[in-house]
Amino acid sequence: MRAVYYESHGDPDVLQLGDLPVPKPAPNQVLVQIAAAGVNPIDRRLRDGELQEYITRTFPVVPGWDLAGRIVEVGNEVTDWHVGDEVLGLAFTWSIQHGSYAEYTPIDASALAAKPTNLSFTEAAALPLVSLTAWQSLTEFGELQRGQTAFIQAGAGGLGSVAIPMAKHLGATVYTTARQDNAEYLHGRGADHIIDYKSVDYETVIREREPEGVDLVLESLLGEGVAEAAIRLAKTGGVVVYMNNEPPEIPDIAERQIKTEFLHHRADGQMLAELVALYRDGLLPLPQIEVLPLEAAVDAHRRSESKRTRGKLVLVVQDLD
Numbered sequence: 001m002r003a004v005y006y007e008s009h010g011d012p013d014v015l016q017l018g019d020l021p022v023p024k025p026a027p028n029q030v031l032v033q034i035a036a037a038g039v040n041p042i043d044r045r046l047r048d049g050e051l052q053e054y055i056t057r058t059f060p061v062v063p064g065w066d067l068a069g070r071i072v073e074v075g076n077e078v079t080d081w082h083v084g085d086e087v088l089g090l091a092f093t094w095s096i097q098h099g100s101y102a103e104y105t106p107i108d109a110s111a112l113a114a115k116p117t118n119l120s121f122t123e124a125a126a127l128p129l130v131s132l133t134a135w136q137s138l139t140e141f142g143e144l145q146r147g148q149t150a151f152i153q154a155g156a157g158g159l160g161s162v163a164i165p166m167a168k169h170l171g172a173t174v175y176t177t178a179r180q181d182n183a184e185y186l187h188g189r190g191a192d193h194i195i196d197y198k199s200v201d202y203e204t205v206i207r208e209r210e211p212e213g214v215d216l217v218l219e220s221l222l223g224e225g226v227a228e229a230a231i232r233l234a235k236t237g238g239v240v241v242y243m244n245n246e247p248p249e250i251p252d253i254a255e256r257q258i259k260t261e262f263l264h265h266r267a268d269g270q271m272l273a274e275l276v277a278l279y280r281d282g283l284l285p286l287p288q289i290e291v292l293p294l295e296a297a298v299d300a301h302r303r304s305e306s307k308r309t310r311g312k313l314v315l316v317v318q319d320l321d
């Protein structure tokens, strides 16, 4: 099968396009013929050699966890999916080898949702990882309620693009940060307060409008003082969810009863199906999607490394329509 893979860690140029054997699904998995693969920052971070203490590699590694396509084989323990079903899913694993930048990928049956007919494969492939992460952060951990306030850092990225409309759907007032170029896009996502972090200090701006702090902070940036600022911005008894780091060790967390953790997404097909229904019915808008061919995986990783992409990048693997 045609696949993008790497045989050693390194910069985007370690990605090669070539032929690999079609993988076999385990008994609890299905084999999906991939139409499109979503690109996430974790794909390039793993390619670069990060997180080896948590996530093992078997080379050659095909990157990619987000996928949309059609089931072509079903493991013998799988009862709820059939050959021919059109699906999307999050092929997350702690042991990477067979990712979605390829014509075929095995994936746990429990990590799949049915693809609605009014979503294209490309649209579907953009959704799983960011949607599950945002929903698990806002609802399961954050318990965000109607009338509350949320600060979603880096609104124009893949995660922010879905988290903002989700927070609005839940009835919250949303603050976010972005460069001026992305302000119109984020108005369209429903953000109430878009802070141009290049020209003003976001902490000062939010503090002026919310002297007691916000109910929830979704912090997806790393950087000097960023983690501490997130805690300061949460109101007493509020929530801070980190996407990239453990909470800082500061007394303020216990003193003001801030609920906080480093949240790692969970592949959950049932939750994904509930979220897909919201996209299908127009209750959540799709993120902006830029489509590239599979051959452009190197370029996609370079673009992701620039941290300037808006919405999602998706690789088209093959035409299944």
Ligand SMILES: NC(=O)c1ccc[n+]([C@@H]2O[C@H](COP(=O)([O-])OP(=O)(O)OC[C@H]3O[C@@H](n4cnc5c(N)ncnc54)[C@H](OP(=O)(O)O)[C@@H]3O)[C@@H](O)[C@H]2O)c1
Binding pocket: 040, 041, 042, 129, 130, 133, 153, 154, 155, 156, 157, 158, 159, 160, 177, 178, 179, 180, 182, 197, 220, 221, 242, 243, 244, 263, 264, 265, 304, 307, 308, 309, 310, 311
């Ligand atoms: N823990 C988890 O399970 C999990 C899940 C998903 C993502 N993540 C992590 O969350 C982070 C965001 O993911 P993503 O998919 O949204 O990444 P992404 O799509 O690559 O984010 C790119 C966006 O970041 C924005 N940005 C860059 N620097 C910024 C700054 N200083 N202030 C505000 N915005 C800034 C850019 O907007 P501007 O051009 O407007 O600056 C750009 O649109 C990544 O580090 C990712 O690894 C973690």
